[in-house]
Amino acid sequence: MKISREEVLRVADLAHLGLSPEEIETYREQLDGILSYIDKLNELEIANVEPMSQVIVAPATPGAGASHPELREDVVRPCDVSGPILSSAPDAARPFFRVPRVIDR
Amino acid sequence: MRAPWTIEGVRAALQAKKISARELVGEFYARIDRRNAELNAYLTLSPERAYEQANRVDLAISRGDKLPPLAGVPVAIKDVISTRGIRTTCASKILENYVPPYDATAVERLEKAGAVFLGKTNCDEFAMGGSNENSAYGPVRNPVAPDRVTGGSSGGSAAAVAAGLAVASLGTDTGGSIRQPASFCGIPGFMPTYGRVSRYGLIAFASSLDKIGPFAGNVADAAAVLSVIAGHDENDSTSAAVSVPDYASEIRKPVEGLRIGVPEDYFGAGLDPEVKEKVQSGIALLERLGCQRVPLRMPHTDYAIAAYYILSTAEASSNLARYDGVRYGLRVPGPTLTEMYRQTRERGFGSEVKRRIMLGTYALSAGYYDAYYLRAQSARTLIARDFAEAFQRVDAIVTPTAPTTAFRLGEKSDPLQMYLADIYTVTGSLAGVPGISVPCGKTMAGLPVGMQVFGPHFNEGCVLQIAQAFEQAGGSTI
Numbered sequence: 001m002k003i004s005r006e007e008v009l010r011v012a013d014l015a016h017l018g019l020s021p022e023e024i025e026t027y028r029e030q031l032d033g034i035l036s037y038i039d040k041l042n043e044l045e046i047a048n049v050e051p052m053s054q055v056i057v058a059p060a061t062p063g064a065g066a067s068h069p070e071l072r073e074d075v076v077r078p079c080d081v082s083g084p085i086l087s088s089a090p091d092a093a094r095p096f097f098r099v100p101r102v103i104d105r
Numbered sequence: 106m107r108a109p110w111t112i113e114g115v116r117a118a119l120q121a122k123k124i125s126a127r128e129l130v131g132e133f134y135a136r137i138d139r140r141n142a143e144l145n146a147y148l149t150l151s152p153e154r155a156y157e158q159a160n161r162v163d164l165a166i167s168r169g170d171k172l173p174p175l176a177g178v179p180v181a182i183k184d185v186i187s188t189r190g191i192r193t194t195c196a197s198k199i200l201e202n203y204v205p206p207y208d209a210t211a212v213e214r215l216e217k218a219g220a221v222f223l224g225k226t227n228c229d230e231f232a233m234g235g236s237n238e239n240s241a242y243g244p245v246r247n248p249v250a251p252d253r254v255t256g257g258s259s260g261g262s263a264a265a266v267a268a269g270l271a272v273a274s275l276g277t278d279t280g281g282s283i284r285q286p287a288s289f290c291g292i293p294g295f296m297p298t299y300g301r302v303s304r305y306g307l308i309a310f311a312s313s314l315d316k317i318g319p320f321a322g323n324v325a326d327a328a329a330v331l332s333v334i335a336g337h338d339e340n341d342s343t344s345a346a347v348s349v350p351d352y353a354s355e356i357r358k359p360v361e362g363l364r365i366g367v368p369e370d371y372f373g374a375g376l377d378p379e380v381k382e383k384v385q386s387g388i389a390l391l392e393r394l395g396c397q398r399v400p401l402r403m404p405h406t407d408y409a410i411a412a413y414y415i416l417s418t419a420e421a422s423s424n425l426a427r428y429d430g431v432r433y434g435l436r437v438p439g440p441t442l443t444e445m446y447r448q449t450r451e452r453g454f455g456s457e458v459k460r461r462i463m464l465g466t467y468a469l470s471a472g473y474y475d476a477y478y479l480r481a482q483s484a485r486t487l488i489a490r491d492f493a494e495a496f497q498r499v500d501a502i503v504t505p506t507a508p509t510t511a512f513r514l515g516e517k518s519d520p521l522q523m524y525l526a527d528i529y530t531v532t533g534s535l536a537g538v539p540g541i542s543v544p545c546g547k548t549m550a551g552l553p554v555g556m557q558v559f560g561p562h563f564n565e566g567c568v569l570q571i572a573q574a575f576e577q578a579g580g581s582t583i
Binding site: 003007008010011012014015016017018019020023027030031033034035037038040041042043044046049050051052053054055056072081084085088089090091097099100102 | 203204206207298299300313339342343345405407408410411412414415422426429430431432433434435436438439440441442443444445446447448450451452454456459460462463464466467470477479480481482483484485486487489519520521524535536537562
């Protein structure tokens, strides 16, 4: 067995995902099958292989900074979108998003 | 029945004043009205914006102005791409009522080019799936065989074009989500090089793999849409400053003398014999057109699924952390902030999205990071090397797009079996190369087969050129 019920609960907790009792067992079984398949990566000899996080480093962009040639200059631009953004919030108290209390009085 | 609309056909009809852009919009909405209840290709229609865009085109025509390249062309946009003022759900309950305040760069460029937005298309929830059965709003039916899936995740965008409910559409491809539905629905679907088309405004699934690309009724139209959406964008730091050639002229170049790599690793166990036969006939047709066939080995192909499902889910678990009920989308109230997060995500996400968040969170968690995530990143290097080495010897690589044709709705229920069907598409996704699926005949049962062509980074022209020559030589009825 690759993954236990306890580990499923720990992962769900890390991901802030509520799961029903049936889901816990279903996901345990399915993840177990998927992880067993993924074990095939253990066949690879990777000691001298550089891990790849980004497939292409984009060539220098116009106006790029000298220290990070792949990035543009960090220039402040006006961005006045708080109105439309707050209007799509589930609970806004302008100019804030309101959430359940996190600090005791 | 009249021949399907093409970009050139729309342009000619508008310029000859045979139809106005407004009338054309009306014609397409009438068709959508007739077919969409059955197909479920569109989730949201945007007539207000479409008629506004059509009015601008009609005004330009009446003034005798020069028309932009996609003037009056009715298009559909996958519902993971942001559209200002038009609901964008990602086919998820968690974004059921989300209306973006801005347009994605690709959308903005389409509008500037004169395109008309009919609406937003169905897909697998957050683009996670290969059958479009993971949509919170129901699956899309394949216009070729309505008891079958369209493939996914861009199923609605593929079906809309295949059924004549749009002239072209935008999809997204992370592990095959443009190419595989294109194959299942019998139309061309193109995935550009990573970084070729800006991801700004594309709602993220796996940021190192996500790409926006076109579906169209023919290769030339796909190339025309690509010409409009490609190119550097300062709003996406991974967008490449590589000049964009004129694809309309690139595709007319002769294919004679091009070296076509055929990797035997893509023709082994699991490939449907009828699909295999069609694609081999397709390759023979390319040889008759003067291409030179070069046998290849790409030895790490077999590790691509395992690497892809670790990397893409790890990135997804991070990208989807933002759906917490605070700033947008669904909120399920809870007694504490953490309970609100948990309940919102439990209720808002469907089962495939939860499964992938779980898998990705597990792969990134303490104690497993090296064993899974780092190892998958190294496997990605090896797969990308297979491609780089192949492109030392060949100009393009030709394979089947998918191991089978469209399967029946509900036929595949095991998630791992569904993942394994991505075997021929995820390789190119991991390597970041451009690829197309082009129609390559039909099986005895009348189901479309797709042939996939990969090219080197930023050489979209070569891929399109081969696809175009193949289409012109009758590849779709081979």
